[in-house]
Amino acid sequence: MERVARHRDREAFQCLFLQFGPRIKALMMRSGSDADMAEDLAKDVMLTLWRKADLYAPDRGTVSAWIFTIARNVRIDRLRRQSSRPYDDIADLDLESPDAGGEEVTESNQRDRLVGEALAELPPDQRRVVEMSFVQDMPQAEIASALDLPLGTVKSRMRLAYAKLRERLEIVK
Amino acid sequence: MKIVHHPDSATLVSYAAGNLDEGFATLVAAHIASCEKCQAELREIERVGGALLDTVDAAPMSPAALERTLSRLDSVIVDERPAPKVNGSRRPDFPVPLARLLEGGLDDIAWKTVAPGVSKHPLPVSRAARSRLTMLKIAPGTKVPDHGHGGMELTLVIKGSYCDEFGRFGPGDLADLDEHVEHQPVVDSPESCICVVATEAPTRFKNVFGRILQPIVGI
Numbered sequence: 001m002e003r004v005a006r007h008r009d010r011e012a013f014q015c016l017f018l019q020f021g022p023r024i025k026a027l028m029m030r031s032g033s034d035a036d037m038a039e040d041l042a043k044d045v046m047l048t049l050w051r052k053a054d055l056y057a058p059d060r061g062t063v064s065a066w067i068f069t070i071a072r073n074v075r076i077d078r079l080r081r082q083s084s085r086p087y088d089d090i091a092d093l094d095l096e097s098p099d100a101g102g103e104e105v106t107e108s109n110q111r112d113r114l115v116g117e118a119l120a121e122l123p124p125d126q127r128r129v130v131e132m133s134f135v136q137d138m139p140q141a142e143i144a145s146a147l148d149l150p151l152g153t154v155k156s157r158m159r160l161a162y163a164k165l166r167e168r169l170e171i172v173k
Numbered sequence: 174m175k176i177v178h179h180p181d182s183a184t185l186v187s188y189a190a191g192n193l194d195e196g197f198a199t200l201v202a203a204h205i206a207s208c209e210k211c212q213a214e215l216r217e218i219e220r221v222g223g224a225l226l227d228t229v230d231a232a233p234m235s236p237a238a239l240e241r242t243l244s245r246l247d248s249v250i251v252d253e254r255p256a257p258k259v260n261g262s263r264r265p266d267f268p269v270p271l272a273r274l275l276e277g278g279l280d281d282i283a284w285k286t287v288a289p290g291v292s293k294h295p296l297p298v299s300r301a302a303r304s305r306l307t308m309l310k311i312a313p314g315t316k317v318p319d320h321g322h323g324g325m326e327l328t329l330v331i332k333g334s335y336c337d338e339f340g341r342f343g344p345g346d347l348a349d350l351d352e353h354v355e356h357q358p359v360v361d362s363p364e365s366c367i368c369v370v371a372t373e374a375p376t377r378f379k380n381v382f383g384r385i386l387q388p389i390v391g392i
Contacts, residue, residue, distance in 0.1 A: 008251075010243065017239055022231035029232055039234055043242045050246055054254045060216055065223030072191035072222065081301035082195040086202035086270040093206060115220040116227075133190040134225045140187055151351070158183035162218070169217060 001063045005053040016063070017046050024071050031075055031137040041078055045071045055092060059104035062112045068134075075137055111169055118168040126161040129154055176208050178339070178346040180327070185211065189218040196304030196371035200327045203268035203369070204347040271296070271331070271369060274306070279332070279367065282308065290315035296369065303374045311335070311366045317358045324373035326350045333366030335359060342368075 003012035024045050028038035048070050056066055069091075073084035119127065132138045132146070140158070144151045180188070180201055187193045188201045205211045267279070274296045275282070284292035290312035298306055311317065313333075327349055334343040337356040342348055350356070360366040 010246065013246070014239065014243070017242060020226075021234045021238065023226055023229050025234055026229045026232040027226060030229070035232070038232065039238060042234065043238060046242055047245060047249055050251070051249050052252050054252060061220050062223050064227050065220045068222030068226045069219055071226070076191050076198075082198075082299045084191075085273065086195075086199045087191075089269040089273065090202050090206050090212070093212065111217070112220050112223065115217070116224045119221065119224055130186070130221065131225060133187060133192060134222050135229060137190070137192050139192045139194070140183065155181070155183040155351075158186045159181070162182045162186055165217065165221070 001053070001056055001058070004050065005056055008053075013046075013050060016049065020064075020067055021046060024067070027071055027135060028075065028079070030135050031079055033079055041071075041074055044078070045074050048074065059108050061108060065112065079137070114168045115165060118165045122161055122164060126157045126164075129157040130161050133158070176204075176210075176345040178342055178348060179208065179211055180204065180347055181349045184327075184349050185214060186218055186221075189215055189222065194304040194373070195298050195302040196306045197325065197327055199270050199274075199298075199306060200329045200347065200369060200371045202270040203329055204345065206268040206270060207345045267331075271329075282310075284310055291317070305372050305374055307370050307372070309366075309368050309370060311360045311368075313360050313363055313365060315360050324352050325371075326373075327371040329369050331367045331369060333360060333362035333364050335366050335368075336361050 001012075001016065003009035004016065021042050024042040025035075025038045028041045029035060033041060045067065049067060052070070056063070060066075069087070073087050076082050076084040076087070119130070122130065128147075129143055132143045133140075138146065140154050141151060143149075144154045147154070179185075184193070184197075184201065188198060191198075193201060205215060282294050284294055286292045292310045294308040294310075296306040296308060298304065308331075311333075327347060328342070329348075330342045330344050330346050332344060334341055335358045336342070337358040339348065339356065341361070342358075343362075
């Protein structure tokens with residue numbers, strides 16, 4: 001990612017494309033897009049990554065998390081046909097300096113690992129709700145009707161999942 | 174000025190995942206623009222998106238996809254890194270996601286009076302949006318009649334303040350209410366209270382409670 005941002009390195013971009021393209025395509029398909037559209041959107045996300053590479057701040061999260069946010073915004077604009085401008089408006093608030101210290105990056109990577117662990121340890125019913133939200137792009141009310149649960153139960157599962165995540169991250173704070 | 178009321182953590186999770194309807198997402202973004210605590214939390218929750226993207230089963234791309242994308246790179250105009258924004262941009266009275274929707278400033282709004290002491294002004298949302306954004310200006314001392322909600326409702330205070338059974342809400346505070354909640358807000362600031370309310374589109378109101386505020390405020 002560094003090489004794409006600093007040197008506009010095409011080979012590095014190619015690696016990212018091969019690694020993430022098929023995952024973004026899968027994400028779009030799980031969000032209700034057909035295969036052709038999903039591929040189109042995945043290419044769009046990768047082009048946006050190229051365009052915004054300079055804005056990537058390694059101390060804020062991994063490349064995966066950053067790519068997820070780009071994919072999320074493309075999904076809002078093109079699949080939902082709503083506007084992702086509110087997300088963009090606040091994306092660059094308080095942008096850290098380009099040369100984030102090594103310590104911050106290490107700490108950020110550690111946090112990512114903890115988030116992955118916390119997700120893996122979630123009880124299946126909480127994990128399901130989180131996946132439906134992030135991967136399938138389902139609003140709370142849709143999750144509730146798909147699982148035949150009261151809306152309040154969906155919300156409380158999300159809150160519980162979030163609380164576990166926080167608990168995990170507290171260790172490094 | 175201290176922000177005391179934040180979105181429910183389930184609301185923040187849905188925002189990070191990208192599946193709040195536009196009106197709600199706009200208000201959450203406007204709150205985050207002036208709330209460092211929620212800004213930091215959002216970044217942590219977005220890591221979940223990254224972790225899940227890493228574990229999703231890949232769907233192979235067509236053989237030509239990479240070549241085609243590479244051939245388009247040269248025509249992409251690269252975004253410059255913007256100058257870091259200083260704290261001066263944290264202005265709860267004019268958060269960027271809302272300022273963009275207003276043509277002039279707060280003083281240029283063509284308010285429409287809908288009840289004694291209450292006026293409103295709609296803010297635009299995309300055609301596909303199933304939520305509505307309405308600015309309300311409520312005169313000091315005005316009691317909004319006791320009402321429930323037909324669905325999710327978010328209220329962000331821009332100026333002035335109000336009180337209800339959940340506490341006092343000032344600039345930057347976000348009230349995150351669901352359909353089971355009934356409340357009776359009273360404006361307690363010496364100036365009018367200006368706030369923005371995101372509601373589900375009227376067709377989605379399911380019960381009579383939701384209709385109680387509707388005829389009065391028309392949202």
